[in-house]
Amino acid sequence: MSTGAIILMVVTLAVVWGGLIASILFLRAKPERDDMPTGGDDEPLPDPNAR
Amino acid sequence: MSGDEEAPPPASNSTGGSAGGSTAARPKREAWSGQTAFILAAVGSAVGLGNIWRFPGEAYDNGGGAFMIPYLIALITAGIPILFLDHALGHRFRGSSPLSLKRAAKGGEAVGWWHVAVCFIIGLYYTVIIAWALSYFFFSFNLAYAEDPAGFFTGTYLQAADPGFSLDFVPGVLWPLAAIWVVTIVVLALGVTKGIEKLNIIAIPLLVVTFTALVARALFLEGAADGLDALFSPDFAALGDPAVWIAAYGQIFFSLSIAYGIMITYASYRKRRSNVTGPGLVVAFSNSSFEMLAGIGVFSTIGFLAAQQGVSVSELEGLTGITLSFITFPAVIAQMPGGAIFGALFFGSLLLAGMTSLVSVLQVVLSAIQEKFNLNVRRTALWICIPMAIVSLVGFGTTTGLYLLDTLDQWSNQLGIVAGAFLMVVVVMWFGRRGEELARHLSAVSTMKVGRVWLVVTSLVAVLLMYMFVDKVITLVSEGYEGYPTWYLGVFGWGTLAFIVVAALVMPTIKWARGTDDFVAWPTREQLGLSSPPDHDTTPAKETR
Numbered sequence: 118m119s120t121g122a123i124i125l126m127v128v129t130l131a132v133v134w135g136g137l138i139a140s141i142l143f144l145r146a147k148p149e150r151d152d153m154p155t156g157g158d159d160e161p162l163p164d165p166n167a168r
Numbered sequence: 169m170s171g172d173e174e175a176p177p178p179a180s181n182s183t184g185g186s187a188g189g190s191t192a193a194r195p196k197r198e199a200w201s202g203q204t205a206f207i208l209a210a211v212g213s214a215v216g217l218g219n220i221w222r223f224p225g226e227a228y229d230n231g232g233g234a235f236m237i238p239y240l241i242a243l244i245t246a247g248i249p250i251l252f253l254d255h256a257l258g259h260r261f262r263g264s265s266p267l268s269l270k271r272a273a274k275g276g277e278a279v280g281w282w283h284v285a286v287c288f289i290i291g292l293y294y295t296v297i298i299a300w301a302l303s304y305f306f307f308s309f310n311l312a313y314a315e316d317p318a319g320f321f322t323g324t325y326l327q328a329a330d331p332g333f334s335l336d337f338v339p340g341v342l343w344p345l346a347a348i349w350v351v352t353i354v355v356l357a358l359g360v361t362k363g364i365e366k367l368n369i370i371a372i373p374l375l376v377v378t379f380t381a382l383v384a385r386a387l388f389l390e391g392a393a394d395g396l397d398a399l400f401s402p403d404f405a406a407l408g409d410p411a412v413w414i415a416a417y418g419q420i421f422f423s424l425s426i427a428y429g430i431m432i433t434y435a436s437y438r439k440r441r442s443n444v445t446g447p448g449l450v451v452a453f454s455n456s457s458f459e460m461l462a463g464i465g466v467f468s469t470i471g472f473l474a475a476q477q478g479v480s481v482s483e484l485e486g487l488t489g490i491t492l493s494f495i496t497f498p499a500v501i502a503q504m505p506g507g508a509i510f511g512a513l514f515f516g517s518l519l520l521a522g523m524t525s526l527v528s529v530l531q532v533v534l535s536a537i538q539e540k541f542n543l544n545v546r547r548t549a550l551w552i553c554i555p556m557a558i559v560s561l562v563g564f565g566t567t568t569g570l571y572l573l574d575t576l577d578q579w580s581n582q583l584g585i586v587a588g589a590f591l592m593v594v595v596v597m598w599f600g601r602r603g604e605e606l607a608r609h610l611s612a613v614s615t616m617k618v619g620r621v622w623l624v625v626t627s628l629v630a631v632l633l634m635y636m637f638v639d640k641v642i643t644l645v646s647e648g649y650e651g652y653p654t655w656y657l658g659v660f661g662w663g664t665l666a667f668i669v670v671a672a673l674v675m676p677t678i679k680w681a682r683g684t685d686d687f688v689a690w691p692t693r694e695q696l697g698l699s700s701p702p703d704h705d706t707t708p709a710k711e712t713r
Binding site: 118119121123124125126128129130132136140141147148149153154155157158 | 401443452454612613616691
């Protein structure tokens with residue numbers, strides 16, 4: 118492989134796979150906010166007797 | 169009816185601590201069992217056939233290694249922002265694409281039905297490609313396609329006639345297609361949690377293992393380095409060509425399953441009190457990561473083919489799409505030691521990637537019909553998918569199925585998806601002025617906040633999409649497509665677009681089977697620090713239909 122191809126491959130993989138690892142670690146460290154606004158109970162179906 | 173698909177989620181879900189105890193005994197909207205389940209399902213949707221067969225060829229044709237620069241810029245400036253927009257719409261407005269967009273902005277319902285019509289068309293033919301992959305998975309064991317891959321695909325297997333419309337059925341295609349439809353209908357009839365979620369929990373890890381094994385094998389083939397060199401060698405002059413940038417944005421856009429209803433629908437099944445942008449980032453990077461893996465696997469394999477034929481990679485043809493998968497790859501497999509296993513891994517991967525995307529496409533249709541006509545999950549799946557399956561079998565299980573697939577794919581993707589995307593941005597962000605509210609919604613519930621930059625890039629992407637649409641219309645009008653007869657493109661190409669337009673215009677005129685007076689967006693506009701409604705003709709926090 119040419120030097121240019123190797124550099125492009127390594128940089129691209131570092132950004133994309135690094136981005137994936139970073140985003141997973143970020144999510145694992147803080148899966149949810151603990152300071153959301155109040156409320157937000159999941160809504161019931163307006164009509165439970167759907168046909 | 170059976171209400172089991174609407175059973176209340178476990179008490180330990182992420183809505184804990186919220187208000188509204190008076191409704192606790194009533195059945196709740198379908199929901200993913202948790203964050204991981206949602207991520208797997210969204211990744212399953214995003215990672216599809218396009219990742220495996222479209223990305224490598226697009227990159228190679230558009231500057232090789234240099235393509236990665238516009239590709240990454242497109243991911244950051246269009247892919248992730250539009251994905252966040254989809255997630256915000258579904259999560260805040262809690263419905264299928266037509267319902268969420270109706271709640272979001274005036275005219276939104278029509279755009280939602282546009283999305284549904286596009287997904288209806290895609291569902292008809294996407295199934296067929298998966299059926300081919302199923303057949304080829306089994307053909308791999310005895311390398312039935314080895315002797316003459318091109319002749320085997322179009323002749324022996326598809327028995328393709330001249331372009332036109334015939335009712336000469338091909339049993340070899342018909343039966344696998346029927347089998348795929350049966351499995352799909354069963355998955356969808358089981359609902360979001362028991363069907364789609366379970367499928368993805370099994371299929372996505374299996375896909376990763378299968379495809380990683382394939383790539384690992386491909387890397388050790390003779391000529392693999394030459395293949396990778398061809399894929400990643402940068403042609404920086406290509407960066408001055410606008411077409412290369414359009415290709416990069418197009419790849420990101422088509423590959424991520426964004427802006428045609430899927431991510432809106434999937435996000436609507438998340439609990440209200442849940443992190444939206446954090447999982448969104450994981451989905452976006454997972455999709456691109458898989459795409460890179462596919463690029464490496466495909467071009468290592470193509471390098472092997474070039475070495476076997478004693479030519480350079482640039483002299484090979486058929487490096488993308490259906491030709492890559494069903495003609496070029498079989499040709500490689502035929503020449504490879506242990507080709508049967510490699511073939512099974514490749515077509516097994518197509519099957520898994522395809523199935524998880526297919527159910528997401530069809531769920532856009534089912535959720536919309538279910539909400540509009542107040543039907544239960546199982547009944548909707550049967551009433552909609554069985555007629556779709558029949559149309560699919562009649563249209564694609566015949567000697568002319570290949571041409572119909574090619575035509576429907578071109579019009580529904582290049583025109584249908586692109587137009588549905590810019591219409592969504594225009595209706596929601598430009599005229600509906602929901603951008604600030606959606607940005608604050610994302611920031612209020614998510615671990616990663618978004619701000620003005622997100623608003624600006626999301627709004628501006630529509631201009632690029634409009635350009636892509638107009639450019640493609642001009643090309644198709646002036647040059648036709650693949651040399652198919654004009655009458656054929658008129659009926660099945662432009663007819664497809666006409667069907668989508670009619671669906672978008674007619675469906676909003678039909679009354680919703682039940683009202684939504686009790687819908688209240690959360691967090692409320694007051695909680696988001698917004699006071700006046702974005703559109704003075706509608707009530708933002710409490711919508712009616």
